[in-house]
Amino acid sequence: xxxxxxxxxxxxxxxxxxxxxxxxxxxxxxxxxxxxxxxxxxxxxxxxxxxxxxxxxxxxxxxxxxxxxxxxxxxxxxxxxxxxxxxxxxxxxxxxxxxxxxxxxxxxxxxxxxxxxxxxxxxxxxxxxxxxxxxxxxxxxxxxxxxxxxxxxxxxxxxxxxxxxxxxxxxxxxxxxxxxxxxxxxxxxxxxxxxxxxxxxxxxxxxxxxxxxxxxxxxxxxxxxxxxxxxxxxxxxxxxxxxxxxxxxxxxxxxxxxxxxxxxxxxxxxxxxxxxxxxxxxxxxxxxxxxxxxxxxxxxxxxxxxxxxxxxxxxxxxxxxxxxxxxxxxxxxxxxxxxxxxxxxxxxxxxxxxxxxxxxxxxxxxxxxxxxxxxxxxxxxxxxxxxxxxxxxxxxxxxxxxxxxxxxxxxxxxxxxxxxxxxxxxxxxxxxxxxxxxxxxxxxx
Numbered sequence: 001x002x003x004x005x006x007x008x009x010x011x012x013x014x015x016x017x018x019x020x021x022x023x024x025x026x027x028x029x030x031x032x033x034x035x036x037x038x039x040x041x042x043x044x045x046x047x048x049x050x051x052x053x054x055x056x057x058x059x060x061x062x063x064x065x066x067x068x069x070x071x072x073x074x075x076x077x078x079x080x081x082x083x084x085x086x087x088x089x090x091x092x093x094x095x096x097x098x099x100x101x102x103x104x105x106x107x108x109x110x111x112x113x114x115x116x117x118x119x120x121x122x123x124x125x126x127x128x129x130x131x132x133x134x135x136x137x138x139x140x141x142x143x144x145x146x147x148x149x150x151x152x153x154x155x156x157x158x159x160x161x162x163x164x165x166x167x168x169x170x171x172x173x174x175x176x177x178x179x180x181x182x183x184x185x186x187x188x189x190x191x192x193x194x195x196x197x198x199x200x201x202x203x204x205x206x207x208x209x210x211x212x213x214x215x216x217x218x219x220x221x222x223x224x225x226x227x228x229x230x231x232x233x234x235x236x237x238x239x240x241x242x243x244x245x246x247x248x249x250x251x252x253x254x255x256x257x258x259x260x261x262x263x264x265x266x267x268x269x270x271x272x273x274x275x276x277x278x279x280x281x282x283x284x285x286x287x288x289x290x291x292x293x294x295x296x297x298x299x300x301x302x303x304x305x306x307x308x309x310x311x312x313x314x315x316x317x318x319x320x321x322x323x324x325x326x327x328x329x330x331x332x333x334x335x336x337x338x339x340x341x342x343x344x345x346x347x348x349x350x351x352x353x354x355x356x357x358x359x360x361x362x363x364x365x366x367x368x369x370x371x372x373x374x375x376x377x378x379x380x381x382x383x384x385x386x387x388x389x390x391x392x393x394x395x396x397x398x399x400x401x402x403x404x405x406x407x408x409x410x411x412x413x414x415x416x417x418x419x420x421x422x423x424x425x426x427x428x429x430x431x432x433x434x435x436x437x438x439x440x441x442x443x444x445x
Contacts, residue, residue: 187290232277271398326386
């Protein structure tokens with residue numbers, strides 16, 4: 001039975017958040033503009049408070065932490081540390097939840113079901129289990145009352161952004177709020193996530209370097225996803241491996257995110273360390289598909305156009321690319337400012353040579369570029385980033401961080417140009433439509 005989005009549940013959540021996200025907004029304002037000397041302590045305390053809350057407020061905090069210079073550095077660093085470590089549901093609660101999803105005799109579907117969760121996420125928790133033929137599966141069970149909680153958290157996000165808008169007009173957060181709200185609401189829909197899983201399974205069915213878990217439909221519902229367990233290790237455990245291994249993992253990660261984008265105008269919007277693992281053969285296990293963004297193929301064409309505009313210093317093509325993305329009131333001054341950030345993102349792709357990602361794409365360089373963009377945007381009255389830009393930018397920043405960790409020397413120029421070679425927007429449109437029809441996934445652009 002569907003959970004009702006009851007006002008009483010929202011009210012309870014607002015009361016809880018009155019001492020967490022509300023305080024975050026107030027202390028954010030005070031620390032940034034009153035030069036609070038205890039920023040680090042304040043930010044860590046807020047991180048701790050958010051980590052105690054199940055639900056999207058933690059995911060929202062993670063999302064905000066990836067938007068360059070949107071929050072003070074102290075908050076960015078503290079919020080970026082948020083992991084999916086909310087206190088788990090107890091066994092008695094899990095049993096009741098599983099009975100609601102699979103019926104009174106739900107345990108008969110499993111040879112074994114682990115009482116303790118294998119992992120805890122912002123919207124649910126994951127239990128390992130075994131089914132017939134001793135096949136290992138993982139069961140992702142959504143926390144209760146999440147529809148109400150999502151709406152409460154989004155309202156708190158509006159509060160935080162409204163305070164930000166009053167004290168800093170460099171970035172109009174209207175579309176950022178809309179995009180984050182839409183995607184977090186989508187993550188509640190496990191039926192949609194199952195379709196995302198099947199979509200990616202089809203896209204990579206002939207690719208041995210990217211693994212997508214099989215879904216068990218008979219053991220899945222609107223609030224439960226049961227899928228094949230993929231064995232792997234965390235990416236950070238490979239930081240000290242020999243270079244050839246790190247290079248292979250980096251190339252596989254690049255393809256896992258960008259093959260769907262440039263071939264089908266679809267991207268996994270959350271390259272968070274908990275959303276993938278590395279298999280023993282160094283292929284990539286994709287584990288979470290709640291945040292998948294479907295683009296109009298013309299947006300992808302805009303990404304490619306902007307690359308060529310920067311590569312060839314073509315101002316007219318840059319204007320066309322930004323307009324394609326949805327930027328409004330474009331002037332030469334705005335283009336010059338936006339290109340500071342674009343050159344930072346594209347910099348590893350601009351030279352045909354083997355190089356490390358951090359040659360020009362280091363954390364320090366990124367912070368310097370973001371700070372300069374922020375200052376210049378404030379000077380000219382600000383900018384309103386289009387919705388589609390939010391998760392594309394987030395994926396680029398998130399993957400950039402992964403490549404920095406791996407410290408691999410790769411010809412990023414060749415890797416990228418091989419991927420976009422022969423790009424045909426009409427073929428992408430046709431292919432996307434075919435793939436979405438196969439899994440009956442609604443087109444959102």
